[in-house]
């Protein structure tokens with residue numbers, strides 16, 4: 001239905017408590033990218049907050065295919081939002097007769113501008129003051145909203161987050177990698193960051209091209225002395241970061257490893273993602 005006709009109850013626990021989870025799935029030439037992995041991550045989020053999955057994977061696949069079919073353009077971003085349902089306002093779970101609310105929408109998927117890719121994104125840093133289950137894709141995004149607004153206020157693209165002001169976790173809506181001495185470094189997928197699907201793709205591409213990489217905790221001082229930095233997500237793909245707070249990264253322009261990964265990502269997208277379920 002047209003989005004302006006969609007309605008939910010004001011008592012929906014998503015509205016009242018932010019009690020729900022979500023997923024964002026990119027679609028290229030009408031092929032949903034890594035659908036299985038996105039559905040697995042959705043299951044992980046649902047399990048993490050104890051909401052029963054309202055559909056089987058096969059049912060999800062047919063619903064999402066229908067959503068893609070009914071929308072344009074060919075490149076879309078699918079949004080899945082599931083809350084614990086509608087009940088009187090009480091923090092404890094409602095009884096099991098209350099079924100989850102499911103909301104889906106499709107938005108046009110636009111790639112980052114050439115200008116941004118040429119110059120690189122400028123970012124700021126902040127203390128990661130979110131909860132300890134950032135592996136759950138929760139709709140309770142107030143901390144991310146506030147942290148991202150710090151970047152917006154400074155006319156920057158993203159905020160890089162550091163736990164205890166010490167080690168890198170991720171961005172407010174992206175995963176972060178750094179390059180030092182030609183080695184790609186990535187923070188480990190633990191409870192403190194969202195296990196990004198694009199993060200996996202970046203590591204696969206690095207492996208396929210024999211770009212050496214390490215997955216380990218990355219200290220804040222290491223990030224500031226990085227030769228290159230990148231941010232990635234389903235909707236942003238791979239974007240170089242060339243300025244952090246008041247410091248330039250490397251020589252202030254997108255560097256060779258990040259540019260290589262970005263171009264590999266583009267070829268993978270155009271040659272593989274567009275033509276098959278992968």
Ligand code: PDD
Nearest residue numbers: 024172173174175194196197198233234
């Ligand atoms: N966000 N970390 C956070 C906190 C995110 O919100 C996202 C994605 C990522 C990257 O995950 P993926 O590669 O699977 O997109 C990392 C989506 C795009 C969003 O909230 O719109």
